[in-house]
Amino acid sequence: MNIPQTSFPRVVIIGGGFAGLAAARALENQELQVVLIDKHNYHTFQPLLYQVATGGLEPDSIAFPLRKRFNDIENFYFRLAKVTNINAERNIVETTIGNLEYDELIIATGSTTNFFGNTNIQKYAMEMKSVPQALNIRSLVLENFEDALLVTDLEERLALMNFVIVGGGPTGVELAGALAEMKKAILPKDYPDLDIRQMKINLIQSSGELLKGMSEASSRKSEEFLRKLGVDIWKDLRVVDYDGETVRTDGEDHFKAQTVIWAAGVKGDAVKGLNQGCVIERANRFKVDEYNKVVGYDNIYAIGDVACMQTKDYERGHPMMAQPAIQQGRLLGKNILAKLKGKKLKPFKYKDKGAMATIGRNKAVVDLPKWKFQGVFAWFVWMFVHLFSLIGFRNKVIVFMNWVYNYIRFDRETRLIIRPYKKKNKYSFKEQENGNY
């Protein structure tokens, strides 16, 4: 992998998400060598992926080049690669570009979509954990509208204009809201020859409430907001299959839909090679102690979504979102420095800063530890927090300009099919020679 061997200990970090970046930041300019490995050359600001998927933001404004983040850092190395295995006995990370020895290893590989083993759904439904996936959704939504213009059979047209979002967590709620706003303000103008009332947005939640981890007020209010925007909410309904045409549920309602977005679960993206005993099977996350050390290992740590620290307050681990990842990364960095200096380590204690979700224009819900509020002010808070958290000054400016523009003009201008999504069903009218586009 062509990384020089120095007298400094080498810390290898796998993954440049919130957790990995926070850890790397804490290890900057110390007497050690840091190697960050990621399969992308950029950090993805996942909370805004849904706006890329619905044409509100350009993908480049929520991605930040990882190399730039560490431009002036000594003894820092970035490598674009996929980790294939960990050989803990020999302290080696195996990747698509070769092997690398480590002294300390930080696994921050995040999470992937959890289809709970349903290969049909995995094949036909869309997921949204990365920028290219969000762009695929953007393309598919627009392609389905283009196709809806062409079919003469009513049932077929309805299926092309029927959107099913599975999962009533923040991703599902935000996506449903954004689609509903497209239906209201943009699609009737873009497709005057379609009857946009025929477009349906279905949000299916297996339990009895939306935004399950949030307060009851937020859950109720988000439902009210979504209903006002015209979203059909289905609660206590579980999707069991999708064959590319019909979404089957465990209830009486089934849905003929050409766009199904699966936001019903995530699981850790645990790398291979460690003892099976330290992986929690269903969640695919690494069991870690209060110092984020993977159980059974002395110099391997896991942080963020891929780590599961079972505590009294969080019996099934911390929520898989940005805050625990950032806090764990930051502390682990400090603890590794302490360990190397022979100092005492500090156990992790999660500081819950709250949660929030946006439903649409002037509509958001915010749960702070001591204060819960919904509506216009919550929406401004949501925007401020997200702008502030985005990495990079340019990204902040571009996102802000887009939001101002979208707000004033009731618009979302990046509704572009730049790389057509290759449909897997009969509705693909167009020959899709990617090479030519």
Add this chain to the structure above:
Amino acid sequence: MNIPQTSFPRVVIIGGGFAGLAAARALENQELQVVLIDKHNYHTFQPLLYQVATGGLEPDSIAFPLRKRFNDIENFYFRLAKVTNINAERNIVETTIGNLEYDELIIATGSTTNFFGNTNIQKYAMEMKSVPQALNIRSLVLENFEDALLVTDLEERLALMNFVIVGGGPTGVELAGALAEMKKAILPKDYPDLDIRQMKINLIQSSGELLKGMSEASSRKSEEFLRKLGVDIWKDLRVVDYDGETVRTDGEDHFKAQTVIWAAGVKGDAVKGLNQGCVIERANRFKVDEYNKVVGYDNIYAIGDVACMQTKDYERGHPMMAQPAIQQGRLLGKNILAKLKGKKLKPFKYKDKGAMATIGRNKAVVDLPKWKFQGVFAWFVWMFVHLFSLIGFRNKVIVFMNWVYNYIRFDRETRLIIRPYKKKNKYSFKEQENGNY
């Protein structure tokens, strides 16, 4: 194609580039039906593609959704499709989504890269006529740097850091300049473990001067600017082959390079079906009369790059750039209205507004009809003209903000490999499972 038959005559326009848009604009809200067909759902502002390819601009800021352009226009229809054939006898356009009858047909399909029949070069070299192609270049340039880090053989590393741009027209010159600025300000910081002096940018021009269509002063000055930026300029040298490893020329110099960008020629993208007699074979453009009517047809017109109007001043047709396209489109729209009202048509007369090219920061060359100038002021004029010509207020703002940021910070932040380019040679270290990204 599901477009209603009305009592109004139907004008079909193929292509939403500069020419097609100008024609559609001129035909707005008249007593006719206009159908615009394009294989993309957006207009591409081609003059700035090179900035997308070099990480200076996000692709979404130079693309504009075609449907939005015509949101409030009566009797206007857009269809996303590729035209496969024209049946002039039956007045029918055949497309990937079905057939459509026309009363008047406007062909504005623009141009494609001309490899002059060299299939090797076509296979291994990059082209830059569309947004996805520009993104492919962006990915490849960055991937080659990532790979250069990994190889230990010096010759291999030099090949990965060797850039060959074939063609010294505006595209080649602007691309070479932008790459040279990346070499200067960005790559040394992003790749501190590479010796960036090993990076070479070669601009190969078959004739004795750059920017051939422009003034002698612009040609000379652009060469001076490029040399100052460290670009190696090769004149009177013709590239004859490229096998993915070595660029062969008709001279004594050959180039081992992993990135070859072919900007040495374009040809019309003439649609099939019309008499061979009306197509100029080498240029693949339609012969048109002074009213842009394709010779031999009464209701078929060609405008822009795909049209070749041979006049005394322009024996081989007008230059294949935005201005003739816009002027022809605008006039043709008016002439079609005149024809339908039985009025007299106006012959086309090209009003040459000049040409310009930018080489880099504070460095551009501008030829106005009565005034030629180069340097800082030319650079501001270039920026102003391009900002002004961009379609869409949001795009103007985003491009402007990016330029300000890039100028102040000496930066280009969209250096993201969002969709890896699938290399066709041995240097692809990474397994590229697109689905996973």
